[in-house]
Amino acid sequence: MIVCDSGPVSVAMAEAHQAVAFQFTITPEGIDLRLSYQALTQIYLSGLRSWKKRISRMRNRVIKGVYPASPSSWLFVVIAILATMYMRSDPSMGLIAKIQEHLPVSSLSLSVQGQTMLSVLVFSTLLWLSLILTLRFCLKLLLSYHRWMFEQHGHISTTTKVWVTLVRLLSGRKPLLYSYQTSLPCLPVPPIKDTLERYLESVRPLLSGPGFQRMTVLAAQFENSLGNRLQRYLKLKALWATNYVSDWWEEYIYLRGRGPIMVNSNYYGMDFLYVTPTPIQAARAGNTITALLLYRRKVNSEQLTPSRVPGTVIPLCAAQCERMFNTTRTPGEETDVLQHWQDSEFVTVYHRGRYFRLWVYKAGRLLSPREIEYQIQRILDDPSPPGPGEDRLGALTAGNRVPWCAVRKQYFSSGVNKRSLDCIERAAFFVTLDDEEQGMMGEDPVGNLDRYAKSLLHGKCYDRWFDKSFSVVVYKNGKNGLNAEHSWADAPTVAHLWEFTLATDAFQLGYTEDGHCKGEVEHSLPPPQRLTWDIPVEVQEQVSISLSVAQALADDVDCHVFPFRDFGKGRIKKLKISPDAFIQLALQLAYYRDRKTFCLTYEASMTRLFREGRTETVRSCSNEGCAFVKAVESGEGPEHCRRLFRLAAEKHQNLYRLAMTGSGIDRHLFCLYVVSKYLGVESPFLTEVLSEPWRLSTSQTPVQQLELFDMKNHPDFISLGGGFGPVADDGYGVSYIIVGEDMINYHVSCKHSFSETDSHRFGAQISRALLDLLSVLTPAKTENSQAQDKKQQ
Numbered sequence: 001m002i003v004c005d006s007g008p009v010s011v012a013m014a015e016a017h018q019a020v021a022f023q024f025t026i027t028p029e030g031i032d033l034r035l036s037y038q039a040l041t042q043i044y045l046s047g048l049r050s051w052k053k054r055i056s057r058m059r060n061r062v063i064k065g066v067y068p069a070s071p072s073s074w075l076f077v078v079i080a081i082l083a084t085m086y087m088r089s090d091p092s093m094g095l096i097a098k099i100q101e102h103l104p105v106s107s108l109s110l111s112v113q114g115q116t117m118l119s120v121l122v123f124s125t126l127l128w129l130s131l132i133l134t135l136r137f138c139l140k141l142l143l144s145y146h147r148w149m150f151e152q153h154g155h156i157s158t159t160t161k162v163w164v165t166l167v168r169l170l171s172g173r174k175p176l177l178y179s180y181q182t183s184l185p186c187l188p189v190p191p192i193k194d195t196l197e198r199y200l201e202s203v204r205p206l207l208s209g210p211g212f213q214r215m216t217v218l219a220a221q222f223e224n225s226l227g228n229r230l231q232r233y234l235k236l237k238a239l240w241a242t243n244y245v246s247d248w249w250e251e252y253i254y255l256r257g258r259g260p261i262m263v264n265s266n267y268y269g270m271d272f273l274y275v276t277p278t279p280i281q282a283a284r285a286g287n288t289i290t291a292l293l294l295y296r297r298k299v300n301s302e303q304l305t306p307s308r309v310p311g312t313v314i315p316l317c318a319a320q321c322e323r324m325f326n327t328t329r330t331p332g333e334e335t336d337v338l339q340h341w342q343d344s345e346f347v348t349v350y351h352r353g354r355y356f357r358l359w360v361y362k363a364g365r366l367l368s369p370r371e372i373e374y375q376i377q378r379i380l381d382d383p384s385p386p387g388p389g390e391d392r393l394g395a396l397t398a399g400n401r402v403p404w405c406a407v408r409k410q411y412f413s414s415g416v417n418k419r420s421l422d423c424i425e426r427a428a429f430f431v432t433l434d435d436e437e438q439g440m441m442g443e444d445p446v447g448n449l450d451r452y453a454k455s456l457l458h459g460k461c462y463d464r465w466f467d468k469s470f471s472v473v474v475y476k477n478g479k480n481g482l483n484a485e486h487s488w489a490d491a492p493t494v495a496h497l498w499e500f501t502l503a504t505d506a507f508q509l510g511y512t513e514d515g516h517c518k519g520e521v522e523h524s525l526p527p528p529q530r531l532t533w534d535i536p537v538e539v540q541e542q543v544s545i546s547l548s549v550a551q552a553l554a555d556d557v558d559c560h561v562f563p564f565r566d567f568g569k570g571r572i573k574k575l576k577i578s579p580d581a582f583i584q585l586a587l588q589l590a591y592y593r594d595r596k597t598f599c600l601t602y603e604a605s606m607t608r609l610f611r612e613g614r615t616e617t618v619r620s621c622s623n624e625g626c627a628f629v630k631a632v633e634s635g636e637g638p639e640h641c642r643r644l645f646r647l648a649a650e651k652h653q654n655l656y657r658l659a660m661t662g663s664g665i666d667r668h669l670f671c672l673y674v675v676s677k678y679l680g681v682e683s684p685f686l687t688e689v690l691s692e693p694w695r696l697s698t699s700q701t702p703v704q705q706l707e708l709f710d711m712k713n714h715p716d717f718i719s720l721g722g723g724f725g726p727v728a729d730d731g732y733g734v735s736y737i738i739v740g741e742d743m744i745n746y747h748v749s750c751k752h753s754f755s756e757t758d759s760h761r762f763g764a765q766i767s768r769a770l771l772d773l774l775s776v777l778t779p780a781k782t783e784n785s786q787a788q789d790k791k792q793q
Contacts, residue, residue, distance in 0.1 A: 041363065049364030053300065053343065060176055060302045067179040068139055068172050069132045077131070078124040085120065096123045136183050139170045143314070144185040146609070146661040150654075153576075167313050176302035180315040184611040187245060188662045189238045192231045195668045196223055198658075199689065202619040202665065205598055205626040215688075222685035230672045233679070237671075243612035245667045248674050250614075254487035255329070255336040262398040262466045263553050263725040265486045267735075268456035269498045270720035273440060273563060273745070276478045277506045278515040281433065282380055284505075285474040286373030286517040289347060291504035292429065292472070293360060295497055296325045300343075307496065307704065309609070316608040320489035324497065327469040328425040329485055331405035338488055341426050348427040348531075350463060351379050352435065353391025355531040357423045368519030369509055378527050380433060389535030392543050395462035399546025407542050411535075420531040430471040432463055437477040446562065450759075453559040453723055453747060456481040461550035462543075470494060490615055491722065492606060496704050499719070503708035506717060557725055560748045560759035563718075564767055567774060570741030575777050579738055580656070580700060581649040584620045585628065586773050587734060590765035591696050592629050595756065599695040602727065605659040607667075616664035618655050620698065624648040632776060641776045695731030699724070703737065711740050723747025730754045732762055744770075 062071055084091045100119040103110075110118065148160040172179070196219045204212055238244040254265060278284050298304040299321050307316040326341040345361040356379050360367050367375070396404045412421045424430065438452040456473060458464075464471045470484040484494045512518060535543075569579040584603060592598060601620040607613035628644040636644075658664060673686040701721040709717060721737030726749050733749040746766060750757035 045363035045365070047364075049361070050343070056301055060178075063176055064179055064181070064302075066132050067175065068135050068170050068183065069128070070172070074125065074128050077128045078121060081120055081124045081127070092123050096120055099123055135170060139167070139183040140185055142167050142170065143180075143183060143609070146657075149657045149661060164313065171313060171315075175306055175315075177299065177304045177306055177318050177321065178302055180306055181318065181611060184315070184317055184609070186238065187243050187607060187610040187613055189231070189235050189244060190663050190668055192223060192227050192668075192672075194663065195665055196227075198663075199665050199669065201623070202621070203600075205621060205623050206600060218685040218688065222683055226676065226681060226683050227672070230675045230679075230683075233675045234668075234671055237675075243610065245607075245671055246612045246614050248671060249667070250338075250487055251335060252670075252674060255338070256334065258401050260399055260550055260553055261329070261401075261485065262458050262461065262464075262550055263557055266457070266466055266483055267486060267491060267494075267722060267724040268453065269482045269484070269494065269722035270452065270456065270561075271439065271479050271481055272502065272506075272716075273718045273720045274716040275506070276439065278511045279478040280373075280515045281474055281476050281478060282373045282376040283511060283515055283517050284478040284480055285376045285431065285433065285472075286369045286371075287505040287509045287511070288472060288474060288480055288501060289360065289372050289376075289431065290366075290369040290509060290517075291501040292497070293366060294504060295500050296428065297366075299324060307608075310702070310704070314609065316606070317611055317613050319612045320493040320614075323488040324469060324493070325428050326426065327488055329467040329469075329487060330425070331401045331408060331467075333402060333405055336401060336487070339425065344426055344428040346423070346427055347429055347431055348424045348465070349376070349379055349431045349433060349528065350394070350465070351382075351433040353386030354382070354384065355390070355393075355420065355424065356382075356528040357427070357531060358431075358528045359526070360428070362522070362525065367525075368521075369517035370519035370521050371525060373517040374521045374523075375525060375528055376433070382530075384530065387533050387535070389540040389543065390533050392462040392547055393533070393535065394465050395543050395547035395550055397466040398458070398461045398464075398550035400549060403542055403546060407539055411539050416532055416534050420533055423531055424465055424468070427468070430465040430468040432459070432471060432473045434459070434463065434473055434475045436475055437479070438475045438481075439477065439479040441477075449561040449720075450559050452479070452481075453561045453749075454554070454557060456483055457557065457559065457723070457725060457749075458550070458554040459483075461547055461554050470497075490604070490606070491699060492702055492704065495701050495722070498722075499703070499705045499708060502717075502719065503705070507708070507710070507714075556751045556753050558750050558752050558757070558759045559723070560746075560763045561720065561723070562746055562748075562763050562767075563720075564744045564746060564770060565742065566767075566771060568740060568742040568744055569738050571774065577649055577777070578653050581652040582773060583700075583736060583738075583744065583770075584652055584698070585625055585645065585648055586766060586769040587696065587698060588621060588625050589629050589632060589769040589773065590762065591732070592633065593769070594762050594765045598626055598629075599731070600692055601696040602694040602698065603656075604699040605656055605664070607660065607662060607664075609660060610662060615667075616659040616662075617666040618652075618659045619665065620652060620655070621696075622648065622651050622655065624651040632772065638776060638779070642779075645773070645777060693728040693731065695728050696734070697724075697727040697731065698734045698736075701735060701737040703739065715740075718743065719745075721745050721747065723749060726750050726757075730757065732757060732759070734762075734766075 066073070081091055090096065096116070096119045099122050100115050103115055103118065142163060145163055148156070148163065151157060151160060200216055200219055203215060207215060234244060241247065257265065277287070295304075304321070306318055308314055309316065323338060323340045326344040328339055330337050330339055346357050346359045349356045349358050358372075358375055358379070360372065396407060408421075412418055434455070436455065438448070438455055440449050440452075442448055459473070464473070464483055466483065466485065468485065469488055470482050472480065472482050474480045482494070482498060510518060572579045572582045588598070588601070598621050603618040603620045605616045605618045607616050624644070625648040628641065628648040631641050631644050669686060669689055673683070673690050676683050676686060703719070711717075718739050719737060721735060723735040724733050726733040729751055731750065735747040737745045739745060746763060748759040748763050748766070750759050750762070
């Protein structure tokens, strides 16, 4: 505060964790300067941490830049060239002499021997760089080979064996997280003829004879007229862009959506099914926040092991990890924008209608789990009430995007509101301390699991910040979970983060005997900073409108979560069948029994074998699958059903492989549609294809880090996986996770407003279908085999 002509003037500068570094007072006698050495030390150490991170990033850039070689290989090349020259041989075939001729001798003032040495260094460096580019090109060619995926299990060709050996040799010993990025191939544009043929094959079981004939004519007209023109533009984009799908997919599927992202786009992840590591809310929050920040440290330093196709050496694209932390989605009039910051030293915490900024670093040091628990407990114990309009402010992120954009621009672009909103948006992530208790508990464990899922999916519609890349929820009884925004990454990336968090929390950080976090507490830590707001009546009115929109959407969602314990992938694999194909065919059977018809089915597959790859659709409802379902329902003989099942499972596996290797249907047609819109031309075929509803949308949550979980010694630490809302108003959303050898966890969602769908009924149909499939595929034992079994017993 500055007061003119009336006594002293006091100015506070440079806040570091709410500590004033120095103050000066202007008096008639002059300026009185007072320094706070403690605050200055904290600023110095924070700056030191930042410089260490910069140096680490520079080091990693060098290592990635020369991959698959190593920086030390340059020295090897130089020594090899010098050794060859020492033996009176010129490995450069005269190039070193040419380089020496063009050296600026007069300005360098070097002896002849010095000029020769400099020429050798220049030639060696050029040779080294050429070798790096050659190795990288070779690795890219090797990673473009996908025939291995189509070979039968246990029947690997000689070509594939040689290919695996070469990939191992060129991959290096310790690649960084992003080392493979420049070596990954680009996603190819499939021939338009192939895509149209596969599309027509996928809709054949869903259309009547005349309907299929009409669609065949539309496809032929599109291919012979507009299709090839759009294809040329798409190929041009594929030559120019890193990935011809991902930027348009992110923008048009996610960021341009003007409806609520809560339920419609965001998804959730759950805690352990049977175990809660501690019942103390603050302690669970302390370990969870610490584990997430340890993961962020691994991402920033690129020490996280690159993800690979399970059971192989084939790397997957890691680009989605870049915007995992310090990221938020900001609303716009026509399209939202993803904002990402390089670093953040705090998280934002919501509790009982109040927002707090919690610093997780002090003087460049990450707080211990016990210190974060201490700070969280301070927030829980804070009796202050929320400010006017503060408690339900988060509803703005749960409602429609355009009103949120208008309010943000008018009321949150300056002053105290902007400063507080910046604290939320620039935070590493968002944390909600929920007053409810959740989990599979009490007298109604099934109902409680369903309520747990709904709580994570939408909460109270105002106690999550749905725009953040992810929000962590910690409940009163120690259960936790997360809600993730979808535009920046897909579920496997978030699942990898959450697996690490749960495993680190339970097995590495751990708790004391009385349930508190481990570590020491520095009681001089400044308390968490309460965010302040100035919320006018106009904003409060819009908050109420957004909340009513979000609440109607949340009330309409019907969720059912259930663990299927009768058998798991162990039993399925004994039948020499892909577990995913088995589950997908069970879903087809369940849906047919539930709705008495087949439907267009979406199964998410990844395209991360390619640079910046995201997802592709596997159209799981196939001719072969429908034939099998009809055979089962009509009571055909078991041998006939088994034969049809094998054909259907192989077909599904082939569709999945095609999707993973860039030969899917839907992303190609989507991009052709976007090109047509840019050109201002209409395609009846593309318009109809992209308006078809996905009444059964499915996704498998992969278990990626088995080494983190000791299922033998800790069998109760089973993940529940996660789920999402229904894609179609008259359809189902089904997520499943295959846990261990003997369990499959399911998350089913639909809408109450459509009377013909019911998540509990469909869940029961899934369980019944799984058992019926196993019965069909397990041949009845003969009297001789039964006698032999009794003899063995």
